[in-house]
Amino acid sequence: MILFSTLLLTSLLAPLPQQDAVILQPDAIVAADGSLQEGMSVVVKEGRIVEVAAEPTTAGTTVRLSGVLAPGMIDAFSGHGADRLLTEQSLKTTPDLRAVDGLQLSSPIWESLMARGVTAVHITPDATNVVAGWGALVSTAGKERVIEAKTRMIGSLVQSAINDDRVGPSSLAGAVEILEATFANAAAKEYRNNMWFFVESAESARAMENLTSDLKDSNNHAILMGEVGSFGGAFAGQLVGLPTMSYGALARRAATWELMHKAGVRFAFGTRAGNREWDSLRTSAMALSRFTGSATAAWASVTSNPAEMLGMESEVGSLKVGARADLVLWTGHPLDSTATVTAVFMDGTTAYRATSEEN
Amino acid sequence: MIISSLLSLCFALPMAxxxxxxxxxxxxxxxxxGEIIENALVVLEDGKIVSIVPGGSAAGAIHFEGAELSPGLVxxxxxMGVGGASMEESRESTPSIHLADTVALDAPSFANALSEGVTSAYLSPDSFNVIGGLGTVVKTGGGVGANLFADAGSAARIIDREGALKVTLGNDASNGNFTPRGGSTRDFKARRPNTRMGTVWVVRREFYRAKAYQAALADGEKVYDKDLEVLVKVLEGEIPLxxxxxxxxxxxxxLRLQAEFGWPNLIIEEATEGQEAAAELAAAGVSVATGPAYDAVSRAIARGPQASELKFLAHPPAICCEDIHEVEGLHSGHEDNGLVELSGPALDFLVALAPRYGAASGLNGGRFSEGRSATPALPALLFEAGVSLAMGSAEAHDQTLTEASLIHQARNAVRWGMPAAEALQAIxxxxxxxxxxxxxxxxxxxxxxxxxxxxxGDPLDSSSRPLLVILDGRIAVDNRPQQ
Incomplete structure (x- = not known):
């Protein structure tokens, strides 16, 4: 039945990609709060969501889907698909470096990610320079793979950036000095309000706060590395990046995530420096759900939160009208451990379809 | 032992x-x-001292027979909390680097210091650069820490981001630097200075640049240099040096450099051999912040660690004290004074494993080699010569070395000839x-x-211990016996 539906969808969409809307009727959709809503249709036209309603008014071809339809997951910060390292260490700062230029878009990894429900990956330069370069948001399939070539400037206050014997800096203090000088430069106007800083200690967290506190309209965010329990309290009420779950110190991690959730911290999971298994975004969200008891927070951590951190919440990470129709059909709720991906729709067509063996 | 377990108790309790x-x-x-008031009622409210009534008492007031009150130690x-993160070594002069930006306010040193009665402190940048940056002044508690698992209010709190500018003369600033001939020129440690002369040359160069900058500013030129801005503030006395x-x-x-540049607000740090320059210091009216004074430093170098210097192992951080009884050969003969007598195989074992006196005490090679005529009588000698001095703990509180903690230094100073009232003012x-x-x-x-x-009891009596440490009106350490 599932196979039949997806085949049907492909055959219907192929001749009519530009003209007609397609009304997708799954058993349920995953709403923004992570709950399942039955009886809802998602109307897609020209690769965008044009309507989400129980009884859509847009005319089009109706396709019945067996399963749960969800927005694709987003890897908030990742090194997937990088052809060698995404860094240039002959300089202290490399604001002109773009991660998109180091990507291997023909790699088989993208299909593997799709098979796990990931439709967009935010590729970031290695955090080895205090100003490391531009990240890029890339879709795992589709005609135009690069959704945004210059997303956020990556800054780094972690050891790999601040302890450089060849060109400096040799310390966090030196990194702060370089960043202050960089921010004072007119060329930094383009990014100083749109930076993500890798931090790994209370001191680097405070340094970031001092650096960014007098910036107006700042969209700066932190990515928390290392022993987060020792400094996570500095980000109460904020939206932060967090490496996907690895399996050391599990009890401490559970307590850390729970305390952060209680302090109003919202997460966006990324696979860089975390667990890079293709399924790790989903398993991290499942763990977060279990540690915090909040499926809403967990689902947001792999969809709307990374989109918000990127300032692209109208484009990706939700079933909002106007957003890219990067949709994943699951056999059940995506955070249910027995659910698997049936198909991925992108650019108004079926970008990936699980074979019956995989199911 | 009793003292130690009380200390551990106070760490375990949440802040009051x-x-x-x-x-x-x-x-x-x-x-x-220097003043002493017999019998007094002191009332604290909303973080301030609101009244002091000589001879007064009140129902419900905290009272312990023989207990004496002092200001929180400074x-x-x-x-404390100063680590490698705060020292930028790719240049030898970094005056505008603020220690406040990178100091570890969550460091356990602050709790150690607080348990010894220290409620505020000047934190110095480390000494690896000639001009090392701006030190910061903190309260040792009451700050908002970032550690999710720490008690609320257990972090230090910054009260002045620009406490003073640090300049290092002597070995430390040139230690580890090498000439290009001796090493890779690609490494930034291939930098100057290599010598005392080179170090002073860097100080001169920077302050002459600052004077030129100051003159340019006075002429209305539009110039801005964040490093020189700091040096100008020093030249004008706004920031102490x-x-x-x-x-x-x-x-x-x-002192010669002060005469040359007219630094209005100069403080000498450590002055390990300061007694040999006491007359000049007094004549210049320059204050001294001493580092920890240890007994017979040179003796320790000559003969390695002695049992008497292993006290710190018998008087370790409170948390492990309970276990000491379980080690065979270790027994406590003096449970009431918190010390453990060492003998037999246990002593041999500890001596074999013990770090050198220097390492154990947090003294580095630099301070040894730069303190050849160091004497524990330094505070007394400086005082007698008319030099105004205050005392500092340097690294002592980082390692729970109670014998080097601030109050013990004041006690030592008294033992070596400083009047008690002066020693207490110095802290x-x-x-x-x-x-x-x-x-x-x-x-x-x-x-x-x-x-x-x-x-x-009397704070300068070595058997006295803090019953209560109150910081900004909050009980931060509570060692009161159960009544």
């Missing part, structure tokens, strides 16, 4: 809640300016003066911050 009002009825009050020179000088000729060099009001906080810290006076320590 904000109390509206605390009344203390004490047998003696050490004001912090550490005039320390490295602290020069680390251990050997007596380093002290003399500092309270005079230290506050060097920290720039003398108008609200360092004395038990109405209107001052409610930072006080209730001691079980």
């Amino acid at each position: 809640q904000q109390s509206e009002s605390i009344s203390l009825s004490v047998d003696r009050l050490h004001v912090g300016n 550490d005039a020179f320390s490295f 602290r020069v680390q000088a251990r050997r007596s000729h380093d002290v003399q060099t500092a 309270t009001s005079r230290a506050a003066a060097l920290c720039g906080t003398a108008d609200h810290v360092g004395k038990v006076e109405v209107g001052f911050d409610a930072d006080v320590v209730l001691w079980s």
Whole structure:
């Protein structure tokens, strides 16, 4: 039945990609709060969501889907698909470096990610320079793979950036000095309000706060590395990046995530420096759900939160009208451990379809 | 042992809640300016000292027989929370780097210091650069920490981001630098200076640049240099200049440079051999912040560790004290004074494993080699020569070395000839003066911050211990016996 539906969808969409809307009727959709809503249709036209309603008014071809339809997951910060390292260490700062230029878009990894429900990956330069370069948001399939070539400037206050014997800096203090000088430069106007800083200690967290506190309209965010329990309290009420779950110190991690959730911290999971298994975004969200008891927070951590951190919440990470129709059909709720991906729709067509063996 | 377990108890308890009002009825009050008031009622409210009534008492006031009250101790020179993150070595002059940006306010040193009665401190940048940056003044508790698992209020709190500028004369600033001929030129440690002369040359170069900059500003030129801005503030006396000088000729060099540049607000740090330059210091009216003074440093180098110096192993951080009894051969003969007598195989074992005296005490090679005529009588000798001094713990509180902690240094100074009233001022009001906080810290006076320590006896008696440490009106350490 599932196979039949997806085949049907492909055959219907192929001749009519530009003209007609397609009304997708799954058993349920995953709403923004992570709950399942039955009886809802998602109307897609020209690769965008044009309507989400129980009884859509847009005319089009109706396709019945067996399963749960969800927005694709987003890897908030990742090194997937990088052809060698995404860094240039002959300089202290490399604001002109773009991660998109180091990507291997023909790699088989993208299909593997799709098979796990990931439709967009935010590729970031290695955090080895205090100003490391531009990240890029890339879709795992589709005609135009690069959704945004210059997303956020990556800054780094972690050891790999601040302890450089060849060109400096040799310390966090030196990194702060370089960043202050960089921010004072007119060329930094383009990014100083749109930076993500890798931090790994209370001191680097405070340094970031001092650096960014007098910036107006700042969209700066932190990515928390290392022993987060020792400094996570500095980000109460904020939206932060967090490496996907690895399996050391599990009890401490559970307590850390729970305390952060209680302090109003919202997460966006990324696979860089975390667990890079293709399924790790989903398993991290499942763990977060279990540690915090909040499926809403967990689902947001792999969809709307990374989109918000990127300032692209109208484009990706939700079933909002106007957003890219990067949709994943699951056999059940995506955070249910027995659910698997049936198909991925992108650019108004079926970008990936699980074979019956995989199911 | 009892003391130790009490200490561990106070770490385990959450910080006491904000109390509206605390009344203390004490047998003696050490004001912090040398004055002593017998029998006084001290009332603390909303973080301030609101009244002091000589001879007064009140129902419900905290009272312990024989207990004496002192101001919270002020550490005039320390490295609490200061680590490699704060020292930028790719240049030898970094005046505009603020230690406040990178100091570890969550470091356990602050709790150690607080348990020894220290409520505020000047934190110094480390000494690897000639001009090392701006030190910061903190309260040792009451800050908002980032550690999710720490008690609320257990982090230090910054009260002045620009406490003083650090300059290092002597070995430290050139240690590890090498000439290009000797090493890779691709490494930034292939930098100057390599010598004392080179170090002073860097100081001169930077301050002459600052003078030129100052003149340019006065001429209305539109110039901006963040490093020189700091040096100009030093030249104008707005920011104190602290020069680390251990050997007596380093002290003399500092005074010579002061004459050259007219630094209005100079403080000498450590002055390990300062007694040999005491007359010059007094004549110049320059204050000294001493580092920890140890007994017979040179003896320790010559013969390695002795059983008497292993006290720290028998008096370790509180948390492990219970276990010591279980080690065979270790027994406590003096449970009441908190020390453990070592003998037999256990002693051999500890001696074999013990680090050198220097490492154990947090002294580095630099301070040894730069303290050849160091003497524990330094504070007394400086005082007799008319030099105003305050004391600092340097690294002592980082390692729970109670024998080097601030109060013990004052006790040692008294033992080696300093008048008790002077020694207490050197860790309270005079230290506050060097920290720039003398108008609200360092004395038990109405209107001052409610930072006080209730001691079980005379604070300078080595058997006295803190019963209560109160910081900004909150009970931060509570060692009161159960009544």
